[in-house]
Amino acid sequence: MHISNGMRWVLRVGTGVTLAFIYLPLVVIAMYAFNESRSQAWPIDGVTLEWFDRAVNNPGVRDALWTSVKAGLGATAVALLLGTLAALAVARYRFFGRETISFLVILPIALPGIVTGMALNATFSQVLNVDLTLFTVIVGHATFCIVVVYNNAIARLRRTGTSLEEASMDLGANGWKTFRYVTFPALRSALVAGALLAFALSFDEIIVTTFTIGGEQTLPIWIFTNYARPNQLPVVNVVGLCVILLSIIPVYIANRLSQDPVGAPGAAPAAGAAGARG
Amino acid sequence: MDASAASHRKPAGRGLAGFLYRRRRLRLSLLLAGPVGWLVIAYLGSLAVLFIAAFWQLDDFSGEIVQDPGFQNFKELIETPVYRSIVGRTVLIAALVTLTDAILAFPIAFYMAKVASPRARGLLVVAVLMPLWASYLVKVYTWRIMLQNDGVVNWLLDPLGIDGPGFGNVATWLVFSYLWLPFMVLPIYAGLERIPNSMLDASGDLGGHPWITFRRVVFPLALPAVVAGSIFTFSLTLGDYIAPTLVSSTQFIGNVVYSNVGVANNLPLAAAFATVPVLIMLVYLLIARRMGAFEEL
């Protein structure tokens, strides 16, 4: 495709500006993580690894990290199950209310988190009289993670089409065998990508978590509490930096697995919902 | 393989699989039972509980919820000017943020979709996705530090003689635009990717220079993707309360809802106020669906 050189340069500059905008605060976080003084003034003083040391030895961080992982795994598992089921139904069957399913699935993520959080909190504590625990957090997270898996799965199902499945059944395999040997392998990488992104979503979620958590802390809640403590800011910056760096791996994997250019249906809300789902 | 032996064997699953195969409706119901059940009962049911609470009242001294149904909360919301201005402010900033992100996202999305080499494309995708994994809270706090009186922004703008925005509405617009930008880049990128290069070439061949091609060919084709991305930028801005608390002193819808449910413990009023963003988003989603955005998600 022909694009003039001038146009190319315009695009390159635009890309550069946008990337600079995106990465400026991240660079700032990194610098503050190494900042010698506790103060948040700019420019920073010296460089030190003291805060890294503190972060590693801080039991609060470790507990919060573990709780976040547990919540993420639970939510991802539920979302995988429900998202795949819904995607199979919508992609392979015609029935009334098909479009509504897409609408319904996207609602939890499209409506503000505070509404979801308040609603779940009111239901749990006042109607069901259930204690707020990790279980309630998983319920909350799973609800908006479904769409992530759903979109990825449905995109893949639409792309692979039914001909292979039909061929499989023509050759004598029953429904279950077809799923196991034909549909699932094709779906697998999309599901992994969806699962990774659902995990990311759950990992960084704060608002719904605030309303559905009991005495424990997930990592975002730990960060929030510690921002309110005057001398913990540097440690929090370190934690933030580590999360960014560690996330390169799953993002890269998710990208490769989607096979579709990541943007294709599925990855966008997946990625979008991840992280900044405040 | 002995054909006769094979035909006599009945694998355990066959019976059930066959049974299900004949019953399409049952299969479908089993598939849908889980997800739809979850979403309707757990999610919609919770929302119903919340919105019923919007019709109740609060006895302020003891803080007990009095189940005295009425429209008082809604009346209060409509009649008090400050609530109207808060909704107005939130919607305005949400719209500005959406517009800003669309403008910022387009060049990079186009570059990734049409110009970049496959390798560069992969790297760019990772580069855009990575910041999403940075903790939302850390990003907002970093912006607060950056926008402070003695922060990076002022330090950068000083030599140019300009004052930084400080805290306030401009700061929230800036921070929100920053936070939700990747949400806009990815769908637009996906949407642009789907536009065949031949169409763009054809437009050029027919005498259209780049701007015309953009206006008449690229933009209309990419619009559903832009709308898809805007669902997130709009909805996330509408309900957020953490960012406004940290970088501004003005109130947004999220702040009022949160302060009523958390601080004043006035769940009925909070629930009533929460219906506003929900209604706005429902309308937005319906329009977006009409425009084909759901296919681009």
Add this chain to the structure above:
Amino acid sequence: MNAHRFRWWTALAVLTLALAALTAAGCGDDDDDDGGGGGGGDESQALQKLGKGEGEVNLVAWAGYVEDGSTDPNADWVTGFEKETGCQVNVKIGNTSDEMVTLMRTGKYDGVSASGDATLRLVAGGDVDPVNTDLIPNYKDVFPALKDQPHNTVDGVPYGVPHGRGANLLMYNKDVVKEAPDSWDVVWGGAESEPYAGKVTAYDNPIYIADAALFLRETNPDLGIENVYELDDKQFDAVVDLLRQQREVIGEYWSDYTKEISAFTSGDSVVGTTWQVITNLVQADKKAPPVEAILPREGSTGWSDTWMISSEAEHPNCMYMWMNHIVSPEANAAVAEWYGEAPANQKSCEMTDNEDHCEIYHADDEEYFDQVEYWTTPTKDCGDDRGDACKDYSEWVKAWTEIKG
């Protein structure tokens, strides 16, 4: 197809409505149970006997009240307590009295350091139990003026252990506010505020309305304001006008104390209301501008805090042990000095590092504290011959939202 369509939607609608009806019915019962029988002595009983510690205690407290050395290694009166009693202390910081009341209502905490504008609400809501002061040996050393006060005693039954008291102060950046102010007028938006427009700060909570009333009490005696928490229509409107005037010069409001610390440190705020602990922390930061906190001539609002025990406390023994510990001479002296307030225990005055601490904070000076208007919950009953004409707290909350805009 149309009939089909109709069936699906009706099914969905009926399901959701049925659910809603069910929950409404469910809600009815639940709320009655949870509501409790209001405050009072019949249902809620004070602990009769102190047993063994349960291993942990969950507190809701003001920032700076429960320090375990993580903010500053020298501020630690928790670790010793944990070692001695085996009760692990978990603290949730409440930024405002409203937050504390909400947290206590969840029933998940054992106790709270409540200010006067929270105590009676907690008692009325049945969220706290009376305190058996016989089980708290250090109680006898508390200043008599703090015991049996209207904000911590109901019908002669004590509901808490006094923690300490203090006044809200005016903090200013000495580099910017060159002349030391002696009046609140620098924050109220008039001519005196002009030089600092955009850098004034105020406490983000409806109770701050009382500060405006306090200022008008001095500057506008025609309004006849006496009790700053009991304002009738005319007084309230004047007060709200003053707050709107202030809004024009406000840079940001603070409810989270670290927010004010960072605002003064970075220079985003240069003058405004504060707690002594915030001033202490800003002064401790070498990169921060020099600040000073004073009590202006109009007086100030303040607080007299009480440790209360939850009616749903899971660790009552540990809570009693904590209450006894925090009001013991050493611990109370430590927290009073760290925070910057007058201690509750008379013996603490001998134990403070700074000998003059009690004098500076007027620990024994009842005349001084007569000028400090402790936070208390506004009610309709004006308490004087105006009758029920005053604004209650819900109206303060509404007004506050409108003022902030």
